[in-house]
Amino acid sequence: MKYTSRLIEEAVEALSLLPSIGKKSALRLVLYLLSQNKDKSDRISKAIHKLSTEIKSCQKCHAYADTTICSICADSRRSKKVICVVESVRDLMAIEETQQYNGTYHILGGLISPLDGRGPDDIHIASLIHRVTEDQADELIMAISPTIEGETTIYYISRLLAESNVRISVISRGVSFAGELEYADELTLGRSIQSRIPYHQKSLSSEV
Amino acid sequence: MKYTSRLIEEAVEALSLLPSIGKKSALRLVLYLLSQNKDKSDRISKAIHKLSTEIKSCQKCHAYADTTICSICADSRRSKKVICVVESVRDLMAIEETQQYNGTYHILGGLISPLDGRGPDDIHIASLIHRVTEDQADELIMAISPTIEGETTIYYISRLLAESNVRISVISRGVSFAGELEYADELTLGRSIQSRIPYHQKSLSSEV
Structure with a gap:
């Protein structure tokens, strides 16, 4: 041009x-x-x-922040006992959009991926373990993609915390609430049948 | 969000x-x-x-420029005798892309549109008339949309220059060279039949 x-x-x-x-x-x-x-x-x-x-990175959860601690970590109304572990800020924002979560977050900034040369020390795992101890967290909610890298990362973190009392859960996956069965992909539909839950406990997080 | x-x-x-x-x-x-x-x-x-x-506006043609005269008007290899009149810089760029034109441009910055309250004094017509006289232009090529506003603007300019020796032409319109007849819109196809040109003069600008 x-x-x-x-x-x-x-x-x-x-x-x-x-x-x-x-x-x-x-x-x-x-x-x-x-x-x-x-x-x-x-x-x-x-x-x-x-x-x-x-722009700064929050010293606790590694989200983008205007000050050294982000607005979520600084909010006294949000529980420090429950930490939702996500890969990126984008995922944090998606969860915040739901207005269903009142805990705090931890942003890993990536997943363990030996093929890409990314090990546990290249993502924010050490600071997560430190927080769990420091804040005496009750639960870690893993909101991480169910890929090989995601599963590896969850497994690695769960091993590091095996001795502690923290509960580790993963978000439930299945056919979307708005989705028609016939349009769900086969993997999702198959898994959602395998991980079916008793009718009356539908609304409880009974899976993990 | x-x-x-x-x-x-x-x-x-x-x-x-x-x-x-x-x-x-x-x-x-x-x-x-x-x-x-x-x-x-x-x-x-x-x-x-x-x-x-x-950013500045070229004092001659009103194109966006880095200096008081734009690179096209300042280029001694480009003919000042032929002026292509366009509505906007976007049209100038589209014509430059073709690499088929070696004259200069004049950007009107709009078309006469009484309905929108835009008269001849609201667009760069006075400076065009001044240029035609000053540069002793031979030809004005009107590369303006064939809408009511476009036709009005062309007519107005042609009346102002009726006494001068400048030739006024309009770009030819018709079915696109890459286009299949069946996909051409009816108006274009109808007009392109009306304004047909003798076979051997195909490449000459015989229309106006």
Whole structure:
């Protein structure tokens, strides 16, 4: 593409560094910004700048935070005795969206994956074990994908905590509540039959 | 959506000001930036900042430019005698992409549209007339949509220049060269039959 301005070219190149934004979309965004009030560009450029310079990682759970402790860990109404272990901040946000959970989180920042050269020391496991002891946690809820890496990570953590009193649970998986049986994938449907629960205990977390 | 950081929330709000970027996509972009090297965010935020503070409008053709005259108007190899009149910079770029045009451009920045309260003085017509005289232009190529607004604008400009020697042409329209007849819209197909050209003159611009 030929641009009449080097500044436009630079902005297009920069915006197309973002995932799923190609050169054409980037150009559309740039021309949109140029057609708008300067304030809009300022707000976007400042927000991105702050993101890269001011954001911190929570010292307890490793979520992105504005201060050394994130708003969830700092919230006295949330239980420190129950820790939900997730792979990434994205998973934390998905669980927060449900408004069904009132404990705290621990973000591993990855899963154990020997094939990718990622061992237990490359993710936040040591700090999790430390928290379990320090906060005298009652339960760890593993909200981690049921992949080989996920299962390995859960197994590794459970071995480290075998001597402690902490309960370890995993989130239940099965056919989605909104889903029609015929559209569920075979693995999910098969597993959800195997891990069936007695009718009257449906709402209890009886599985693990 | 609940965020663990106010900075993330601000960045999501800011990015979702952009067209076709909703809150979910914005969050995905923000988490991507956080997962990457700081340089990437810096480059994007600087490019957007420069866009809003440093970009100029070319004094001749009104294209976005880094200096008072854009790179096309400043290029001595491009003919000043032929001026292609377009509605927006986007159209200029589309024509530049073809690499078939070696003249200069004039960006109107809109079309005459009484219904939207936009008259001839609200778009860059006066400066076009001035250029035609100053550069002693031979031809104006109207690359403007064949809508009521477009036709009105072309008619208005042609009336203003009726006394001058400048030739006024419009780009040819018809079934796309790559297009199958059956998929062409009725208007285009009908018009392209009406404005048929003798076989041997196919490649000449005989229409206007």
